[in-house]
Amino acid sequence: MGEFRPVADALLYLAGSWRVTRTVRDLASTDEGTFTGTTTFSPLHGDGLLHHESGTFVWQGTARPAERTLRFLPGSAPGTADVRFADDRPFHDLDLTTGRWVTDHPCAADLYRGEFTVLDADRWRTVWRVGGPAKNLVLTTGYARAD
Template sequence: MGEWWPVPDVLAYLAGRWRTERSVRDLASGLEGRFEGTTSFDGLDGGAVDAGRLDAGGLISREQGHFTWQGVTRPAERTLRYEPGSGPGRADVRFADGRPFHGLDLTTGHHVADHPCAADLYRGEFTVRGPDRWRTVWRVGGPAKDLLLTTDYLRETPEA
């Protein structure tokens, strides 16, 4: 399904600021929502990020923007940690408090990850589409949830 763009160093690839657009669809009710904002991947634990190069530690991802659901728009944010994995193309993704979320291996430009959460299962598909564009699709299923979350990330570049 489409072409994938291999990522030799996942942390260096993600470092920086991304425009973030997410559609959220409740498959049971047919309701849809939308998130628009930015995601910044900055050095974790004092590690420096400079021109796509990461020194030590990993990344902290801070997503900020607005989520609109049923005509009501509210501020929304999320923080995740991306720690070095077993190789440069891999990372261990954790919640802000350090709990494990999922592994991430973008060496082929594509990865599928599962995260069980209580009685629900989150299955994420990560697809890198180029040096400045990637997408995640999370399917959430369980007794209380039947959701599809599609997020597109486009790298923001500094004004010249």
């Protein structure tokens, strides 16, 4: 597809601040929530980036502050990343060299399948589909460069 934009180095591309908008759809209940905020990828001591996301999550009419932290480390091939939770547990791999990447993350009995798409120099998107006995969700996130 022509909408994908190859990225030679995922960490270099992601560095900086991004405006974030996310929809969360529960396919079982048809409930829908939204997250709006910012994600900042700042240099880690050593190699890699610290990903910090913060904003407001609205679910069933109730707004709450929300945040998360991840670590994006250099991957096994040039230009790729090894994404880890803040406590260093593995999350997923990331390779944007074609502009699109699909990856999985097993979480207990549920499976998270993520699709990353680079739209242009200042916009990218993720779609996570979560399925299993505990969850049936689609999380769609748009990122727009803020700096």
